[in-house]
Amino acid sequence: MGWLERLAGRVGSVGQRTSGRPTSSNRASSSHLAWVWDGPEPDLVAVAATLTVVEPPSVDALHFWALQASFLEGPAPGRRHGGGHTGLQWHPGHPGGTAVNWGGYGADGRELDGTTSPLPSATGNANTRDLAWAPGRPHRLAIHRGREGWAASVDGTPIRELHVGGDRLGSVLVWSEVFARCDDPSSAVRWSDLEGTTRGGATVRPVAVATRYQSVPDGGCSNTSSDADGTGGVVQRTNVGRTTRPGTRLPLR
Numbered sequence: 001m002g003w004l005e006r007l008a009g010r011v012g013s014v015g016q017r018t019s020g021r022p023t024s025s026n027r028a029s030s031s032h033l034a035w036v037w038d039g040p041e042p043d044l045v046a047v048a049a050t051l052t053v054v055e056p057p058s059v060d061a062l063h064f065w066a067l068q069a070s071f072l073e074g075p076a077p078g079r080r081h082g083g084g085h086t087g088l089q090w091h092p093g094h095p096g097g098t099a100v101n102w103g104g105y106g107a108d109g110r111e112l113d114g115t116t117s118p119l120p121s122a123t124g125n126a127n128t129r130d131l132a133w134a135p136g137r138p139h140r141l142a143i144h145r146g147r148e149g150w151a152a153s154v155d156g157t158p159i160r161e162l163h164v165g166g167d168r169l170g171s172v173l174v175w176s177e178v179f180a181r182c183d184d185p186s187s188a189v190r191w192s193d194l195e196g197t198t199r200g201g202a203t204v205r206p207v208a209v210a211t212r213y214q215s216v217p218d219g220g221c222s223n224t225s226s227d228a229d230g231t232g233g234v235v236q237r238t239n240v241g242r243t244t245r246p247g248t249r250l251p252l253r
Contacts, residue, residue: 016222018239019183024219028062029182031224031236032175033209035194036249040076042204044069044169046144046197051088051174054235055188056135061180063090064101065189065236067141068173071104071150071166081166082106085175086141086152086159088133090187093123095130102152102159103127115148117160129159138192143169168199174209176236182221186240192233194252208249209234213242226250 022029049067057063066087072078084104091099100119103126104112119129131154133139142153146161153159174191195205214220225242228250229235244250 015216017182017216018221018223019181021181022179022214022219022221024214026179027219028064028177028179029219029221029224029238030175030177030214031226032173032212033191033226033234033236033250034212035172035206036208036210037204038207041170042196042202043199044172044196044204045167045199046142047169047172048140048142048193048195049174049191050138050140050193052138052190052192053088053090053133053135053187054190055186055237057090057180057187058185059180060092060097061178061184062092063180063187064177065089066101066175066177067143068175069143069169070171071164072168072170073166078168078170080107081164082108082112083171084112084143084150084152084162084164086143086154088131088139088141088154089128091123091128094128095122096132098131098133099128100131100133100154100159101128102162104162104164106164112162112164114162115160118158126160131157140193144197169196172196172206176224176238178221178224178238180238182223183239186238188235188237190229190233190235205252207253208251211244211246211248211250213246
């Protein structure tokens with residue numbers, strides 16, 4: 001099983017886990033929204049999404065909300081060079097509990113190296129850097145080509161570059177990874193304005209996202225839900241009754 005499949009977990013769910021900590025290998029519960037296109041996946045060289053922390057966490061446990069893409073090369077389906085994820089973190093080890101991350105794994109499963117970030121890091125982590133993001137404010141996440149590899153930015157501020165090959169991006173998704181107890185107070189984020197840029201310079205947008213939840217056998221919480229908000233966005237929430245089943249396509253238009 002590859003790193004992307006391990007991260008996404010099984011689509012199905014058996015039983016319930018609504019209290020206590022997730023029992024997955026990293027002690028987190030994850031929810032994913034895979035981008036769905038009107039036809040074949042475009043030849044992407046950049047992707048972006050807007051993330052708004054609607055209800056911030058109230059516990060000192062790591063929360064990570066990210067935009068993810070695989071690095072591909074050659075004719076479809078293409079050779080995979082691994083993938084990367086960039087996003088905001090609620091992280092008690094950083095000033096104000098807020099941070100930003102850009103990291104990933106190669107096709108061999110090893111963590112990718114990269115350039116030194118211009119942003120400081122209270123934890124000394126090459127991938128996770130100090131950033132004062134604000135609840136209720138839309139933040140724009142982007143992955144695109146850089147000078148030395150694949151770069152990521154938040155609100156136009158560069159995070160760093162990852163040293164990895166590939167000439168395009170694919171298998172795009174956004175997700176929440178929560179290290180809190182399943183019964184900790186609810187938190188929520190909203191994803192909106194998902195778009196990509198093709199090699200020819202065209203702006204393209206997915207027509208929907210497909211829901212995935214980390215299953216209970218894989219250690220996830222069963223009381224998470226990803227729901228369309230009726231205005232073109234999707235809200236991911238913890239500690240709530242699940243109202244959207246796994247494998248559901250949520251239209252974005």
